[in-house]
Amino acid sequence: MREDKTNAMRILDAHGVAYACRFYDDNLALSGVEVARTLGQDPDRVFKTLVTVGKSGEHYxxxxxxxxxxxxxKAASAVGEKSVAMVKSKELLPLTGYVHGGCSPIGMKKRFVTVIDETATLFDSIMCSGGRIGCQLELSVDDLRRAADARIADVTV
Structure with a gap:
């Protein structure tokens, strides 16, 4: 398992944020729920990062x-847009610097308005991508919110 630092880890280190890395076999094509099970985690506290584009052309x-x-x-309303749509997978790397399945909300090429679903507040810590496939970061919701300059809102079905 590769354990070299990702951009997300370097940013957390620079800010003195406590986090834990959880690694899994990155050769497996796993869904988020399968990643949670592989790591022995409650799928409700393992989060995925989704990138969207608003009607205005801004990304969220x-x-x-x-x-x-x-x-x-709900997502559009949370960011003050008329509508939002998912970006295509091929647009993810040039836009964020991350690949599909390894996209972290921390350390993207550019700062985008970021929203964490309110269910995150139910947990002391949550997990999100560490910036590459096969790596998850566990950290407090407050630390993630600060590191990603994010707000909390109800954005799920």
Missing amino acids: VFVIPVVFELDLK
Whole structure:
């Protein structure tokens, strides 16, 4: 398992944020729920990072539990857009610096408005991508919110 630092880890280190890395076999094509099970975690506290584009052309990041789906109407409302749509997988790397399945809400090429689903507040800590496939970070919701400059809102179905 590769354990070299990702951009997300370097940013957390620079800010003195406590986090734990959880690694899994990155050769497996796993869904978020399968990643949670592989790591022995409650899927409700393992979050995925979704990148969207608003009607205005601005991009937005949503961090939601792997067991839920993004409610596009709630998401648009949370960021003051008329509508939002998911970006295509091929647009993810040039836009964020991360690949599909390894997209962290921390350390993207550019800062985007970021929203964490309110269910995150039910847990002392949650997990999100560490910035590459096969790596998850566990950290407090407050630390993730600060590191990603995110707000909390109800954005899931």
